[in-house]
Amino acid sequence: MSLLEINNATLKFGGVVAVNDLSFSVEEGEVYAIVGPNGAGKSTAFNLISRFYEPFAGTFTFDGNNLLERDADQVADLGIARTFQNIELFEHATVLQNLLVGRHRHRKTTLLEEMFFTPRVRREEERHREAVEEVIDFLDLQPYRNKMIAGLPYGVRKVVELGRALASKPRLLLLDEPASGLSVEETQDMRWWIDDIRKQMGITVLMVEHDMGLVSGVSDRVLALADGAKLAEGTPAEVQANPAVIEAYLGAGAV
Amino acid sequence: MRIHFKTSYQHDIRLFPDRWTLCVYGALLALAFALPYLIGEFYLGEVTNVLIWAIAGLGLMLLTGQTGQASLGHAAFLAIGCYANTILIEQGVPFIIAFPLAGVITGFVGLLIAIPVLRLHGIYLAIATIALSVLADDIIVLTEHWSGGVSGKFPEMITIFGFEIERWSMPSRFYYLVLVVTIICTLFYRNLLRSPLGRAFAAVRDSEVSATAMGVHIARTKGKAFGLSCMITGWAGALMGYYAGTFNNETFSLVISITLLMMIVIGGLGSIHGAFFGAVVVAFLPQALSILKDNVVGSGVAIPGLETGVFGLILIMFILFEPMGIYGRWLKIRTWFELFPFARKDMFRRQKSYLKTERLR
Numbered sequence: 001m002s003l004l005e006i007n008n009a010t011l012k013f014g015g016v017v018a019v020n021d022l023s024f025s026v027e028e029g030e031v032y033a034i035v036g037p038n039g040a041g042k043s044t045a046f047n048l049i050s051r052f053y054e055p056f057a058g059t060f061t062f063d064g065n066n067l068l069e070r071d072a073d074q075v076a077d078l079g080i081a082r083t084f085q086n087i088e089l090f091e092h093a094t095v096l097q098n099l100l101v102g103r104h105r106h107r108k109t110t111l112l113e114e115m116f117f118t119p120r121v122r123r124e125e126e127r128h129r130e131a132v133e134e135v136i137d138f139l140d141l142q143p144y145r146n147k148m149i150a151g152l153p154y155g156v157r158k159v160v161e162l163g164r165a166l167a168s169k170p171r172l173l174l175l176d177e178p179a180s181g182l183s184v185e186e187t188q189d190m191r192w193w194i195d196d197i198r199k200q201m202g203i204t205v206l207m208v209e210h211d212m213g214l215v216s217g218v219s220d221r222v223l224a225l226a227d228g229a230k231l232a233e234g235t236p237a238e239v240q241a242n243p244a245v246i247e248a249y250l251g252a253g254a255v
Numbered sequence: 256m257r258i259h260f261k262t263s264y265q266h267d268i269r270l271f272p273d274r275w276t277l278c279v280y281g282a283l284l285a286l287a288f289a290l291p292y293l294i295g296e297f298y299l300g301e302v303t304n305v306l307i308w309a310i311a312g313l314g315l316m317l318l319t320g321q322t323g324q325a326s327l328g329h330a331a332f333l334a335i336g337c338y339a340n341t342i343l344i345e346q347g348v349p350f351i352i353a354f355p356l357a358g359v360i361t362g363f364v365g366l367l368i369a370i371p372v373l374r375l376h377g378i379y380l381a382i383a384t385i386a387l388s389v390l391a392d393d394i395i396v397l398t399e400h401w402s403g404g405v406s407g408k409f410p411e412m413i414t415i416f417g418f419e420i421e422r423w424s425m426p427s428r429f430y431y432l433v434l435v436v437t438i439i440c441t442l443f444y445r446n447l448l449r450s451p452l453g454r455a456f457a458a459v460r461d462s463e464v465s466a467t468a469m470g471v472h473i474a475r476t477k478g479k480a481f482g483l484s485c486m487i488t489g490w491a492g493a494l495m496g497y498y499a500g501t502f503n504n505e506t507f508s509l510v511i512s513i514t515l516l517m518m519i520v521i522g523g524l525g526s527i528h529g530a531f532f533g534a535v536v537v538a539f540l541p542q543a544l545s546i547l548k549d550n551v552v553g554s555g556v557a558i559p560g561l562e563t564g565v566f567g568l569i570l571i572m573f574i575l576f577e578p579m580g581i582y583g584r585w586l587k588i589r590t591w592f593e594l595f596p597f598a599r600k601d602m603f604r605r606q607k608s609y610l611k612t613e614r615l616r
Contacts (some may be wrong), residue, residue, distance in 0.1 A: 036554070052464070052467075072468070073471060073472045074470070075468070075471070076470030077470055081468070081469070082468050084465060089461070089462070089465070090461035090462060090466075091462075092457065092459055092525065096267070101466070101471070104451060104454070104458075104468070104469050105470040109451065111479065113442050114450035114451065114453075115446055115447060116446065121450055125264075125450065126265075129264045129265070129267070164465075164469070168469065168470070
């Protein structure tokens with residue numbers, strides 16, 4: 001059974017069909033990329049998985065759990081973490097605090113214990129901190145640990161957001177355009193990290209990305225979307241050679 | 256320039272980052288405990304007033320500064336705390352139980368009100384909470400049987416295991432009581448900040464979308480913030496009742512709510528220090544103004560609206576020139592000295608924030 005299975009998902013905004021009868025599945029341990037022109041429904045598909053949007057039809061199954069029975073905040077508990085296209089960090093908090101919010105689903109202490117800061121809370125805090133430090137080491141964020149997000153450059157924010165998702169120790173990581181707005185070097189770093197996330201941490205990655213260099217470099221399978229529907233699916237090379245994909249991107253008669 | 260050399264995660268978890276800070280706050284605490292021996296009764300009363308306002312400020316700060324939900328209805332919760340405490344004591348409950356219970360009751364009432372009210376955002380939330388302030392007045396008048404209505408109530412003398420405390424005849428005992436409550440509330444606040452719930456509050460304040468994606472239940476977290484905020488405010492209300500010596504439906508008016516919100520903005524949103532700095536301004540400004548007025552135009556002349564005018568002016572000045580409040584200004588001055596001569600003029604300039612994800616839902 002696949003880790004994430006989506007069958008016949010449909011979502012309309014008024015008369016606009018954002019996602020149209022979309023089906024795909026992500027296998028455990030692979031990097032799966034979704035590509036497509038602007039407005040193809042890539043981010044909408046992500047928001048459906050995160051349960052921010054309620055689909056009109058379709059089934060969403062993660063590891064045998066019906067996602068549609070969960071609320072948006074319960075998705076994280078299943079082990080799904082995500083990043084956002086336009087970076088949604090907690091601006092008036094430090095990098096460390098941002099990453100620690102990623103540990104929210106692992107908290108075990110109650111309100112009363114936290115008010116009195118019992119030894120158990122202290123131990124838990126240390127445990128969370130250890131997990132976060134692993135992420136900091138992994139992503140080379142040491143220089144920024146106690147910096148406020150509000151003062152950080154774009155490229156670092158992007159990495160912090162990836163770190164926050166990793167800190168929750170997910171099974172499935174949803175990356176919404178991890179390389180958008182990054183320089184060539186930063187994109188290269190992102191590529192090694194995604195590779196390592198899969199190989200070292202054993203986390204399945206589902207990503208939306210426009211940078212075809214990054215997509216063909218890291219992903220096992222690619223899904224091409226246009227107008228909310230599936231255009232092609234297969235290895236990066238197969239999808240790039242698909243005439244329908246070329247037509248969607250460049251228009252008919254371009255080749 | 257001080258450098259924190261950290262060797263253990265405890266450095267970041269414990270209350271004071273280093274020995275120097277511990278000494279500073281230790282000295283401050285020692286001074287606070289020695290205060291009744293250092294200053295006269297009048298000024299001790301004023302300091303007590305500052306501390307009570309600071310507790311109320313901490314309560315609102317938790318909601319507005321930490322969780323980002325503005326409330327213009329906190330005077331209502333001051334009232335609930337005050338009346339709950341007084342009525343419980345009149346029913347024969349000893350102070351040592353009645354006082355904490357008054358806060359807990361206020362917290363629960365706050366939680367109940369939060370469930371519908373916190374579905375609103377921004378200006379709508381502010382308007383809804385104004386309604387609370389207005390309602391509180393009417394409810395106190397309507398429930399005259401318990402609340403004493405317009406004629407008001409007089410809190411009884413506090414007795415803790417036979418030990419008597421009264422605001423007028425023994426101001427130093429009352430001061431110590433308020434000081435202890437202040438310290439407990441500050442510790443609660445600080446503990447929450449360094450644990451998962453405090454971070455969830457900040458997450459809700461800064462980005463509800465990604466807080467949800469990280470598994471934070473928005474409504475539940477806001478509800479907790481509102482409840483805890485009201486609990487602390489309730490304690491402040493109970494102490495305010497004792498401080499005033501008498502209270503009725505007009506004691507906790509909308510003006511008090513506005514003053515509270517103004518206080519934390521002037522002090523500096525989102526910090527414990529801000530609540531205390533703001534309280535100093537709010538409690539001392541009327542006195543300072545009247546002394547100043549007496550010296551400038553003579554004590555016989557009354558200037559109506561002077562206080563509110565100056566308050567408004569100060570608030571506008573702070574919003575325009577120092578949105579981070581007095582605490583923000585203090586941080587800037589401290590950083591300038593710590594980095595001397597390397598501080599740059601625009602170090603605290605807020606960067607333009609990047610495009611935010613369009614609001615989902």
